[in-house]
Amino acid sequence: MLQKAGIFRFHTESYMCDFTAKVTLPVICNYMLDAASIHAKERGFGYERMLKDNVTWVLSRLSIEMKEYPAQNQSLIVETWVESVVRLFTQRCFRFIDQNGKVIGYARTIWAVIDINTRRPVDILSRLPDLSNYINLEMECPISKMEKISAVENVEPTIGYTVRYSDIDINKHTNSVKYIEHILNIFGLNFFSEKFICKFEMVYLAEGIFGDKVKLYQNKISDNEFIIDTKRCDESLCRSRIVWQPLFSI
Amino acid sequence: MLQKAGIFRFHTESYMCDFTAKVTLPVICNYMLDAASIHAKERGFGYERMLKDNVTWVLSRLSIEMKEYPAQNQSLIVETWVESVVRLFTQRCFRFIDQNGKVIGYARTIWAVIDINTRRPVDILSRLPDLSNYINLEMECPISKMEKISAVENVEPTIGYTVRYSDIDINKHTNSVKYIEHILNIFGLNFFSEKFICKFEMVYLAEGIFGDKVKLYQNKISDNEFIIDTKRCDESLCRSRIVWQPLFSI
Helix, strand or coil: CCCCEEEEEEECCCCHHHCEEECCHHHHHHHHHHHHHHHHHHHCHHHHHHCCCCEEEEEEEEEEEECCCCCCCCCCEEEEEEEECCCCCEEEEEEECCCCEEEEEEEEEEEEEEEECCCCEHHHHHHCCCHHHHHHCCCCCCCCCCCCCCCCCCCCCCCECCCHHHHHHCCECCCHHHHHHHHHHCHHHHHHHHEEEEEEEECCCCCCCCEEHHHHEEEEEEEEEEEEEEECEEEEEEEEEEEEEEEECC | CCCEEEECCCCHHHHHHHCCCCCCCHHHHHHHHHHHHHHHHHHCHHHHHHHHHCEEEEEEEEEEEECCCCCCEEEEEEEEEEEEECCCCCEEEEEEECCCCCEEEEEEEEEEECEEEEEEECHHHHHHHHHHHHEECCCCCCCCCCCCCCCCCCCCCCEECCHHHHCCCCCCCCCCHHHHHHHHHHCCHHHHEEEEEEEEEECCCCCCCCCEEEEEEEEEEEEEEEEEEEEEEEEEEEEEEEEEECCCCC
């Protein structure tokens, strides 16, 4: 049996950085999804294997806390492991380690398994009994459990976009990381030059498809905390909480 | 002295693929720019070294021809070399080799060196005399020279967007690859499922900045050939020619 935790090394390239010369949050999320995908595949519960049983993984929630972001041309280690499996959901955690061995962040994701025909969730361990062998109780993920993110209502939308080719993933739905890219586009460049995103939470509620007209609604909780609701008409596709931390603060 | 040509190995990851499970054209372009950047840096004419002399590289033209695109979880070798330097412009070429050693594409780019204060081009060899040592006459790049791409006028715009955080590169201008991502968004998913882009040409004409309101204008030359003009008001920021090839054709 393989080790419970998987260790994946990524190399940050210049085009993965924003104008502050740091790797962007969407790139960190792509690393996570890539690590998760390979970790699952190597242990017998990857996408391809699942599709043979007419089920697939669906990302339901995502919570990331970063102390800092890597610069370009560095190596970044992403560790990932399964924290728990409870009926319809499994929790997968991540730890990010920079090239000097310093832990720079953690993340927790919650996944469902759905039947690809009915699109309904299934009991995970009855379909994937071997998954329980990989539940890792030894590693800790010190991220607070995600609180509910309320809908944003009675405000004008901030920006809107149409779901197009670049937004679509391999399953022909809106790519879960592309939602994040659009959400960050709400903010002016001064946010990114004066602060960094120390916490990002996302709940995925419905699947977007090609051609969807999407609007983003913002609720400003404080100067450093925002709720963004991504809606197709009145239906939330996903909701996120973004917490900024001023640079050079203690 | 280092070898004239640089050889860079990339690993294609799942998130670099579109819904057809192939690596996208923008990702290929990012690989090229990354390889070019490291190749130049290693030979003493990279961005950081240039900035000390108050000059920087600016991408002026790009032409890519692909026979096929790599799938996910494969290695791709990108070779790059300097083909010529003529006064204000240098030509840099690329060859793409898949993990079985098969050449799957070529590209040629044209770069200027500009003074970062005046934004005017400078004579390249007078600033970078050592660059001539790296001109590689042994490798061939069998891509036809780029023809003029005419402005698209007297038509309604196809789509529009505002330049935001995700579009901005490390120099605070619109990222040259993000332009391509937006251009591909003109096309419906049936293009990508039935055809592939066998030739893509781009000429960069002006620098876009944060907040620009951009519109895309399309001239359909044939079912498989399109000119796309990306404009800020009446000014072209870049113009591209896209040639599609039906899949499974000879």
